[in-house]
Amino acid sequence: MRLKLTRDLIRDELITRVQDLSGQSLLQCYQCGKCSAGCPVVHEMDIVPSEVIRLLQLGQLDEALDSKTIWICASCLQCASRCPKGVEFSSICDALRQIVLRKRMATPRVDADDVSAIMVSDAPQMGVVGALRKLNG
Ligand code: SF4
Ligand code: SF4
Missing domain, CATH: 1.10.1200 (Non-ribosomal Peptide Synthetase Peptidyl Carrier Protein; Chain A)
Structure with missing residues (x-):
């Protein structure tokens, strides 16, 4: 897939909101993949945790919001304990779920x-x- 990246896309207001709600800095992640490798439920996910973060880093919020992964994450914190950069993926999932639920509420x-x-x-x-x-x- 070829992406046309723009400053606006990467600095999208909702991407900033994901960071604010989660308390996590998306750019901390350097894509080592340790989170995905250690997740006990990764086989149930359609996009592995490190890929979800990558999508967000690239401003691809809709793909992240549409993923099954954000509903599968069991918040066990295994990934956070393995992450060399201290990124807590479960908090990012919490933020993404909040955004999905608020969007649904805004559309009766x-x-x-x-x-x-x-x-x-x-x-x-x-x-x-x-x-x-x-x-x-
Ligand atoms: S917190 Fe979520 S993503 Fe991280 S290891 Fe646990 S289930 Fe997997
Ligand atoms: S373990 Fe941390 S730095 Fe590595 S891919 Fe996962 S979130 Fe990114």
């Missing part, structure tokens, strides 16, 4: 006006409100 999946009148009159009010909250975050 059900409009209250679309709930049918029958549903509103027949279903328990608490149930309707609860379902709307659940579906819309």
Whole structure:
């Protein structure tokens, strides 16, 4: 895959947010791969931890957000204990998950006006409100 890197891409506001939320400096990682090699659940991941960090270093936030990896990481801290640069990948995953969840909340999946009148009159009010909250975050 060929990437066209720009300063704006690499310094993207959301990439900075990942660093702020995680407390980790992405540029500390020099891609030695020790984190990926020692992760006990790496076989379940679609992108290994060091690759997720590389994507973020290159401004490829969407690929990182779409990865299964951020939901698979069990926060066991094995990678952090092996990292010569002290990078805590689980904190980066936490930050990425927060961004995904906030994005979902910002996009309601059900409009209250679309709930049918029958549903509103027949279903328990608490149930309707609860379902709307659940579906819309
Ligand atoms: S914290 Fe996550 S990425 Fe790191 S070793 Fe544990 S499961 Fe793997
Ligand atoms: S162990 Fe640390 S420096 Fe090495 S690839 Fe993983 S995060 Fe980067």
